[in-house]
Amino acid sequence: MMGHPTRDDAKHLDERQTALVERSRHPGVKNVDSEELASIERDLRAEREAARRGHGSDGGGDGRSAGRRSQILTHAVKRVARERGRRERHLDRNDLRQFAADVMGQEMDKGGPKRGTTKGFAEAARDVEPGETDKGRNSPIGAN
Structure with missing residues (x-):
């Protein structure tokens, strides 16, 4: 961690340490x-590292939303x-997504609806190939 602890970090400290951190933040104060x-x-640093690693099976995270x-x-x-x-104003949403995929080394997410269908039940049922079973809970076939 560079420099002094941030204000967010200070909430994890006890009062004495918090006061110390606050004092240290003001230029010209030498008595820290x-x-x-x-x-x-x-x-x-240790606390942040522990939070990043997580506890038990929760896998941790970097604490960011x-x-x-x-x-x-x-x-x-x-x-x-x-x-x-490239000029930023010429980057449309798909360019951004493609770059994001490049940066993260992943396939580009093509978008589209994530769940459900806009089709009616009968139309969805016709889409199932012969011999293909589609018996999910939300399936129009065999939903009971």
């Missing part, structure tokens, strides 16, 4: 024990686009 501050930073991860990815994508000489 740098060893104490370093030990706080070590604790924070999906929206924030998406935003970070979008920034990365735009940066890649700029480096490749």
Whole structure:
């Protein structure tokens, strides 16, 4: 971690440490024990690392919301686009998704509805090939 603990980190600390962190943030304040501050930073780093690894079977995570991860990815994508000489305003949504796929090394998500169908039951039933079984709970075939 570079520099001082951030305000978000401070909420994990006890009052004494919080006051120390707050004091250390103001330029010109010299009476902060740098060893104490370093030990706080070590604790924070360890805590953050533990949170990232997770507990038990939850797999952890980086503590970011999906929206924030998406935003970070979008920034990365735009940066890649700029480096490749493309003008940002000419990047449409599909370009962005393709770049995102490149950046993440994944196949591009083609979009489309994620669940359900806009078809009527009879029409959906006709789409099933002969010999193919489609007996899901939401299936028009054999739903009981």
